[in-house]
Amino acid sequence: MPRLITAYSNPLVKRIQALRDKRHRREEGMFLAEGLRILTEARETGRLPQFLFYAQASAQHPLVLALTHDVEAAGGEVIETSEAILSKLSGKDNPQSVVGAFAVFDTDLATLDRTRSPIWLVAERLRDPGNLGTILRTGDAVGAGGLILVGDCVDPFSTESVRASMGALFTMPIVRTNWEAFLPWLRSGPGQLVGLSLRTENHYRTAPYAAPTFLLTGNEAQGLPAEMEAECDLLVKMPMLGKADSLNAAVATAVMAYEVLAHHTPPAKD
Template identity: 75%
Template structure:
């Protein structure tokens, strides 16, 4: 049976609220995800929260009922609470109906099996949580195996990144590594490292990409460091016809990832 919490001073409320800060996520090894859509995507991907909070006025929503049953069956805890407490937990004026507390799941590179997917996304020193979450969402759509975070990337388990991923966080493997670790792992197996760069004349549609393709995107403001670019098997860029000299990092990653996907699929005839 769900228990009820109505007091702001409840120790669990206090501890969960701290998960909005990276330091506490690392200490607790947990993170927050909010919203029926994202928690349901997580469930469908086989990921259950350790604890689920839901608004008392949504207790009969079929998706809430399903989530609560699944959490309790797995030995987790379901907590019925007020919108005010959900507001306090999420920090949002208009809080979602449900909020889940999940265990973090960053992998070491050695745990990735590159043969399971033809595309892998690699981000270096990405700073914007919205970009990171959006790249996870794109990775899910193009059938990527996961996202490898190089150097000092923004936390993929931040509330903003989780939200922008729209649940794809739970379908994509996430690994973190330094650049030397990544290069050593990459060169220990098959794979083509393709860097997105503004310092090249190679059009992104010219090459035929080899699987597994590792798409490397650099920091939003700086792009890839020169020595990282030098390690790539290919550097490519999209045409840019306007006055601006670059694309948003998540957009560039998506345009590139769809090119790789498109080269490997048969386009259905027009109906």
């Protein structure tokens, strides 16, 4: 049976709300995800929240019923609550009808099976949670094997990142590591490290990609450090015809990821 919570001062409400803060996510080992679409995505990939909050008005929605059933069957806690408390949990004026608190689930490099996909995404010192979520969403769309975060990246389990991923967070392995650990792992098996650079003549459309391709995206403001560029097996450049001379990091990653996908899986000719 769902528990009913209607008081702002309820300790569980305070505890779950605090997950919007990085320090509390680390202490609790949990993060927030909101919305029927994203929670249903999670459920379909086998991930259920430890705590599920839903609005009384949505209690009879078939997807809410399916979620509450599965969460209870898995030993999680289901809480019926008000829109006002959902709004408090999510920090949004118009809250989604469900909010879940999930266990953080990033994995280790050692557990990755690099034969799983011809495309892997690697980001170093990515700072913007929207970019991180968008890169996850792109990774899902191109069938990437996973996202490897190198160095001091923004938290992939931050509320903004989860939102921007539109559920893709749940569909692929995420590894948090550093360059000193990543590089030996990469070199311990097949893998082509590819970076975008201005210091190359290789056009990204005609470059010799080899699977599995590890696409390396640099920090939004600074791009790739020279020592990481030097470790790349292939540097490519994209046309920059404008005056501003740069692309958003998530956009550059997506154009590259679709290019590599077309290389490894060419479209059928008419």
